[in-house]
Amino acid sequence: EEMLEIWEELSLGYTESRGHPKLIQEISGLYPGIPSSGPESPIVLAPQEGVFLAMQSLLQPGDRVVAMWPGYQSLYEVARSMGCKVDFWKPRLDEAGVPAHFDVKDLGELLLSGPAAKLVVVNFPHNPTGFLPSAAEFHEVVELCRSQGAYLFSDEMYRGLELSPNDRLPTAVEMYDRAVSLGGVSKGLSLPGLRIGWLASASRPFLDRVAELKDYTTICSAAPSEILAIIALRGRDAIFDMNRQIILGNLNALHSFFDDYPDRFAWQPPRAGTVCFPRLLGPAAEAGAAEYCERLREKHGILLLPSGTYEYDEPCFRLGYGRRNLKENLSLWRTALDAGSS
Numbered sequence: 001e002e003m004l005e006i007w008e009e010l011s012l013g014y015t016e017s018r019g020h021p022k023l024i025q026e027i028s029g030l031y032p033g034i035p036s037s038g039p040e041s042p043i044v045l046a047p048q049e050g051v052f053l054a055m056q057s058l059l060q061p062g063d064r065v066v067a068m069w070p071g072y073q074s075l076y077e078v079a080r081s082m083g084c085k086v087d088f089w090k091p092r093l094d095e096a097g098v099p100a101h102f103d104v105k106d107l108g109e110l111l112l113s114g115p116a117a118k119l120v121v122v123n124f125p126h127n128p129t130g131f132l133p134s135a136a137e138f139h140e141v142v143e144l145c146r147s148q149g150a151y152l153f154s155d156e157m158y159r160g161l162e163l164s165p166n167d168r169l170p171t172a173v174e175m176y177d178r179a180v181s182l183g184g185v186s187k188g189l190s191l192p193g194l195r196i197g198w199l200a201s202a203s204r205p206f207l208d209r210v211a212e213l214k215d216y217t218t219i220c221s222a223a224p225s226e227i228l229a230i231i232a233l234r235g236r237d238a239i240f241d242m243n244r245q246i247i248l249g250n251l252n253a254l255h256s257f258f259d260d261y262p263d264r265f266a267w268q269p270p271r272a273g274t275v276c277f278p279r280l281l282g283p284a285a286e287a288g289a290a291e292y293c294e295r296l297r298e299k300h301g302i303l304l305l306p307s308g309t310y311e312y313d314e315p316c317f318r319l320g321y322g323r324r325n326l327k328e329n330l331s332l333w334r335t336a337l338d339a340g341s342s
């Protein structure tokens with residue numbers, strides 16, 4: 001009822017630059033220890049805007065950044081475009097050549113092997129591999145950053161979509177005063193069209209700078225979106241559960257699909273999120289992921305994202321399994337495979 005009243009009184013004027021106070025209150029509830037109002041509370045912005053403004057706030061040309069790769073492009077490309085030196089934390093491959101595991105030891109070696117990093121960028125649950133570290137491994141990542149004095153940008157957009165809710169990680173800002181957590185309603189709450197996300201951090205200078213820079217991007221968020229985001233966040237447990245059911249059903253279908261074509265594909269079942277990153281085998285692998293994906297799109301209307309989009313050389317593709325129509329698309333794909341046309 002409270003929300004109905006707010007919705008009916010909705011005015012389409014400018015909104016508060018840092019976000020609707022009730023929305024900020026709802027968001028701060030996700031981060032123990034983070035205040036629900038005032039200059040140390042989270043800032044509301046579009047998720048992609050959050051990546052951009054965080055990098056602009058934290059980095060200077062020449063700074064060293066260590067980022068997971070392959071990954072969501074802006075998580076390393078914005079820093080690169082600012083003249084930073086970006087080194088990649090790469091996954092270890094399994095015996096079939098599928099990116100399987102980001103080993104914290106490799107991050108540690110990378111951090112010790114060059115000048116001090118200003119920023120470490122992680123994304124758990126990870127797009128595109130579906131990788132999720134254990135809480136102990138995440139803690140080690142934080143300790144590595146602490147030992148180097150590096151900031152940690154933690155993209156937590158897929159948080160809430162763990163296949164097993166017990167696997168949900170603490171947020172980075174709960175663990176480290178130089179951490180920035182990016183969250184939003186686009187993935188776990190399936191509302192990307194609202195363009196609502198947020199940055200939370202215990203670093204007041206960081207938040208002040210983001211708030212200043214936001215005056216040069218969107219100034220404030222869209223009034224109707226803010227109200228809809230409050231409603232969604234208040235119902236988040238039910239929405240996460242609904243989405244988890246869809247994902248678990250789709251993953252069962254994916255397991256039987258990949259079981260049926262062991263000489264065509266290899267994969268690592270994801271632990272969270274809505275995407276995974278299988279690998280082509282056999283002749284399709286030799287022709288390359290770009291050609292395979294293009295043929296599948298053109299002939300059968302099935303959309304996969306080839307690994308070249310990530311500048312990643314292995315013949316992999318990103319497969320989204322978050323939509324309700326996955327099973328129909330898998331049967332189209334099966335027909336194509338069985339007819340020898342894909």
Ligand SMILES: Cc1ncc(COP(=O)(O)O)c(C=O)c1O
Binds near residue numbers: 049
């Ligand atoms: C890991 C990750 N971070 C950030 C974003 C940006 O979210 P949005 O498109 O809602 O701005 C995405 C979107 O795909 C993403 O996958």
